[in-house]
Amino acid sequence: MGISQKTNQLGQPKPDLKPRIGLLIIGIILMGANLRAPLTSVGPLINSIRDSLGISNILAGTITTVPLLTFAFLSPFAPKLAQRFSTEFILFISLILLTIGFGIRSFGGVITLFIGTILIGSCIAIGNVLLPSLIKHNFAQNVGMITGIYIVSMNLCGAIGSGISIPISSLSGLGWSGGLGCWGILSLLTLFFWLPLIQNQHKSIRFVQTKKKVKSINLWHSKLAWNVTLFMGFQSLIFYTMITWLPEILEQKGLNTHEAGWMLSLMQFAMLPTTFIVSILAGRLKKQHSLVLVSVVLLIGGVFGILHGSTILIPIWIIMVGIGVGFAFSLAMMFFSLRTQDTNEAAELSGMAQSLGYLLSAIGPVLFGWLHDVTHNWNTSLLMLVLTSVIIFITGIGAGKNEYVA
Known part of the structure; x- marks a missing residue:
């Protein structure tokens, strides 16, 4: 599926990637699920966050703006990282940092709230940029279908995030920090599915790119x-x-x-x-x-x-x-x-x-x-x-x- 060449640019046998296709599809679905829910889950809890931390409406409003700004500033750097390392590896590292970001954001303080939010936004920016190229590389003949699956996963979890944040935060002792922190479970689960994808680096995008000079484009x-x-x-x-x-x-x-x-x-x-x-x-x-x-x-x-x-x-x-x-x-x-x-x-x-x-x-x-x-x-x-x-x-x-x- 999308892997048509039998040899790489050096004429060496190219590894058979079919056994990992199913795992890769699951990994893409789970990665997509992590790209919107951490943001849509914040909106319904804004009032609780504001009242709990005693911050102004303006400062509370920036909680949803900060991730968008990190997307804007960090998106151009994601392709450079993918050229130096494998795309799967960069996405794996972003998942680790995303999980850490959930933990920091849920500590319950103003400073940790924004530090965690910036870290989460940075990791989502990496995923937003690199997933389309990962899909193009691994599913060249089925780009539309796999992209559709990934987008549905992202939007479905985003809609669910808007709906369940308040019910989760209402559970005994959780509050808004628990309502936001629970998404760390999803990113941790995604980590386990991505771990096998980076064990054999020769199977990644970088396997081709490191053997061939990357074309410079403007x-x-x-x-x-x-x-x-x-x-x-x-x-x-x-x-x-x-x-x-x-x-x-x-x-x-x-x-x-x-x-x-x-x-x-x-x-x-x-x-x-x-x-x-x-x-x-x-x-x-x-x-x-x-x-x-x-x-x-x-x-x-x-x-x-x-x-x-x-x-x-x-x-x-x-x-x-x-x-x-x-x-x-x-x-x-x-x-x-x-x-x-x-x-x-x-x-x-x-x-x-x-x-x-x-x-x-x-x-x-x-x-x-x-x-x-x-x-x-x-x-x-x-x-x-x-x-x-x-x-x-x-x-x-x-x-x-x-x-x-x-």
Whole structure:
């Protein structure tokens, strides 16, 4: 599966990787599960964290912003590490540090909370960038399917994280620190599945790369790379903006807190089947323009529905937004593989797109809230998302061309 060569570049017999494919798929699924839940589990506990530590609303709000900034600053460095060491080894080390980060974040102090959060964000940034290139290397003929499985795992655990944080924290003696620390169990489990993958280093990506000089590329001068980057950034901006503000918007529409929270979960669950299906479709199409169009139509229709539609139909509008975001996110992940010719290019494009992309996503919720404060309503803020959707369409048409970045 995706391993077609019998010899490496030196003409030496290449190890048979089939026995480890099943373990690798499980490892990818578990790795994906660790990439979103540590972030989505924080939002429902923000009030508890603020009251317990006696910190301000502004400082509490930065708990969710800090990981996005670490994504932005560290993503470009992940490909460099993968070139020097094996991708599996770097991901394994990131899992160890991620587990440590969960422990530090759960100590219960302000300083340890932010140190742990920075460490967790740094490790997730590594996983975000390197998993697409790992999939491209090991599953060249099934990139769409494996990417879809990994994205579904990530979004499913992210949705579950939003839902179970408060129930876990309500258990006797656990509190918010227990609600956040429990995710260390998942990262520890993932470690055990990744350990066999790094025991034989000759089976890794570095086995090829260390025997052959890695081609130097500069994606910052590639128009296609910029289209992929902006597409990644603006779709991410819509997702994190909705995650941050959707409950409050719906409460002003007349829903109670419980109903608004369920609508947020509904949006995330609506993404799940879409992310899997779109990944497969995108891998089979030479151009992805039609998928980009469907995504933008759903996003604009859903946002306008929230803005002007009937309150009774709010679940429909939320599902439309969720499916639209799912389309866009899957396409963004697939572009890293579809628009590149080898694993080095895939890692470099992933690093560039996610670096600037998450920087944009960190700005989005702040700008959205500022527009509300200035206008004293959500209309202008939601229209900002419509404009963002138009930009997604323009950049998506450019990113969906059947070309390569280098």
